[in-house]
Amino acid sequence: MELETNRRRVVTPDATAPDDLPTISGDRGLDHEERLIFELGRAGVTGVDLPEAQITDARLGGMARKSPIGLPGLSEPEVIRHYVRLSRMNYAIDAGLYPLGSCTMKHNPRLNEKMARLPGFGDLHPLAPRSATQGALQLIAQLMNWLTVLTGMPAVAMSPKAGAHGELCGLLAIRAAIAARGEHRPRVLVPESAHGTNPATAAFAGFTVDEVPAKPNGHVDAEALKAKLGPDVAAIMLTNPNTCGLFEGEVIEIAKAVHAAGAFFYCDGANFNAIAGRVRPGDLGIDAMHINLHKTFSTPHGGGGPGAGPVVLSAALAPFAPLPLLVADRDGFKLVEDRDDLPEGARPFGRMSAFHGQMGMFVRALSYMLSHGRDGVRQASEDAVLSANYILASLKDVMSAPFGEGPCMHEALFDDSFLDGTGVTTLDFAKAMIDEGYHPMTMYFPLVVHGAMLIEPTESESKESLDRFIHVLRTMALEAKAGKIARFEGAPRLAPRRRLDETAAARKPVLRWKPDPLQQAAE
Numbered sequence: 295m296e297l298e299t300n301r302r303r304v305v306t307p308d309a310t311a312p313d314d315l316p317t318i319s320g321d322r323g324l325d326h327e328e329r330l331i332f333e334l335g336r337a338g339v340t341g342v343d344l345p346e347a348q349i350t351d352a353r354l355g356g357m358a359r360k361s362p363i364g365l366p367g368l369s370e371p372e373v374i375r376h377y378v379r380l381s382r383m384n385y386a387i388d389a390g391l392y393p394l395g396s397c398t399m400k401h402n403p404r405l406n407e408k409m410a411r412l413p414g415f416g417d418l419h420p421l422a423p424r425s426a427t428q429g430a431l432q433l434i435a436q437l438m439n440w441l442t443v444l445t446g447m448p449a450v451a452m453s454p455k456a457g458a459h460g461e462l463c464g465l466l467a468i469r470a471a472i473a474a475r476g477e478h479r480p481r482v483l484v485p486e487s488a489h490g491t492n493p494a495t496a497a498f499a500g501f502t503v504d505e506v507p508a509k510p511n512g513h514v515d516a517e518a519l520k521a522k523l524g525p526d527v528a529a530i531m532l533t534n535p536n537t538c539g540l541f542e543g544e545v546i547e548i549a550k551a552v553h554a555a556g557a558f559f560y561c562d563g564a565n566f567n568a569i570a571g572r573v574r575p576g577d578l579g580i581d582a583m584h585i586n587l588h589k590t591f592s593t594p595h596g597g598g599g600p601g602a603g604p605v606v607l608s609a610a611l612a613p614f615a616p617l618p619l620l621v622a623d624r625d626g627f628k629l630v631e632d633r634d635d636l637p638e639g640a641r642p643f644g645r646m647s648a649f650h651g652q653m654g655m656f657v658r659a660l661s662y663m664l665s666h667g668r669d670g671v672r673q674a675s676e677d678a679v680l681s682a683n684y685i686l687a688s689l690k691d692v693m694s695a696p697f698g699e700g701p702c703m704h705e706a707l708f709d710d711s712f713l714d715g716t717g718v719t720t721l722d723f724a725k726a727m728i729d730e731g732y733h734p735m736t737m738y739f740p741l742v743v744h745g746a747m748l749i750e751p752t753e754s755e756s757k758e759s760l761d762r763f764i765h766v767l768r769t770m771a772l773e774a775k776a777g778k779i780a781r782f783e784g785a786p787r788l789a790p791r792r793r794l795d796e797t798a799a800a801r802k803p804v805l806r807w808k809p810d811p812l813q814q815a816a817e
């Protein structure tokens with residue numbers, strides 16, 4: 295149907311092409327379908343002009359390459375468009391609410407980015423001489439001070455590059471401390487609600503893992519934990535607040551029992567963003583805890599990196615902190631890189647990585663801390679907890695909340711029992727969220743809750759943004775219960791890819807693109 299309004303022809307929806315009419319270009323809308331760069335590239339094309347080589351004598355003996363190396367050939371705008379188009383397929387915290395529980399997808403303030411790009415930080419080479427790096431070393435020292443003050447712990451190892459890497463650092467320090475005592479303690483206790491990295495880390499560090507059950511209320515079973523303590527236990531690894539979003543209220547009593555048994559208390563500090571500025575882990579009797587700067591202190595998460603997972607250490611573990619050590623003397627700061635130069639009492643277990651850690655993340659984290667101030671860090675934690683409780687209170691009558699009597703900490707845990715008998719599966723529900731413009735929440739974790747759905751809104755969402763999210767989830771839950779399940783069947787309908795065969799992708803990953811020998815690009 296066509297209407298004449300203001301002499302412009304308006305085409306009303308019933309006159310438009312059907313949704314499934316193929317486009318001429320093969321693209322659908324302004325976010326283009328994109329082929330691999332090797333498929334786009336072609337011979338004889340290059341984005342750069344290089345001067346003719348002046349040196350013509352081959353100096354590589356018989357080692358010179360005889361065939362082209364297979365680089366794709368594209369013009370500069372084609373390369374730029376390729377990566378911009380790919381980036382538009384990526385969902386990001388800058389694009390919308392990202393409710394992944396446990397991951398703390400909070401806003402990354404642009405001020406952090408500005409600071410990290412200051413030439414004095416951004417262009418500094420890790421091998422630059424001591425005289426040229428005093429400012430950077432001072433920044434690391436200042437960040438270390440914030441971390442030790444916020445946690446109430448005397449020492450911090452800065453070089454671990456992720457939470458999981460920090461766990462390994464903590465357990466290696468514990469292993470060294472136990473060896474220094476001449477003891478043999480092969481066992482580490484890990485609650486069954488733990489993040490998968492905890493048992494993996496303990497095993498990787500050479501320990502055997504002994505699981506501690508959870509109580510029906512989502513807390514670790516402290517009695518069962520105490521019963522497992524003994525002279526062969528090296529450590530417990532406890533997450534607090536735990537992965538169900540609950541504060542382990544018996545933590546001090548647990549720490550006392552662990553220490554009485556001669557073991558160490560490793561705390562998974564991934565959830566520090568719920569308590570930073572309110573609780574000092576050192577006061578709870580913790581010996582080692584990693585802090586995910588990319589969770590609590592707003593540095594970007596990026597495809598598994600570049601993260602930073604500094605580990606705070608108690609007085610008992612501090613001597614075993616890995617190299618390099620940051621020390622100050624009359625000439626300013628320096629990094630102690632080897633054992634010939636150790637300060638009094640230091641007995642490093644080794645080192646975790648090259649250089650001193652993720653400098654770019656250190657700058658961003660300190661920028662976040664200084665721009666928030668002590669009260670602001672505390673308010674961020676409080677607001678994160680408030681947001682999660684708002685979600686829990688607003689959804690628990692239509693979605694099932696296993697520990698919904700509340701309050702929770704920084705994340706709200708639901709399970710899939712509200713979908714029982716509706717014909718809608720947990721996965722259908724998550725995939726239908728994609729059609730609504732939301733990344734799904736964390737699914738099937740923690741394992742202690744069947745069909746878990748873990749939502750972490752963080753403090754960076756406004757109330758309006760939370761209300762809109764709540765409205766969408768409430769409506770979805772009510773529709774599922776009312777038998778209106780069309781939007782769930784085969785969802786997502788509106789994403790560039792529909793439901794993928796994730797099992798086949800995991801079992802038979804295709805990780806190599808085989809170049810077509812005829813399509814070799816210009817070299």
Ligand SMILES: *Cc1c(COP(=O)(O)O)cnc(C)c1O
Nearest residue numbers: 396456457458489491562564586
């Ligand atoms: C994120 C997380 C980890 C691992 O941290 P990474 O930085 O991703 O290695 C460990 N434990 C818990 C509870 C987490 O949420």
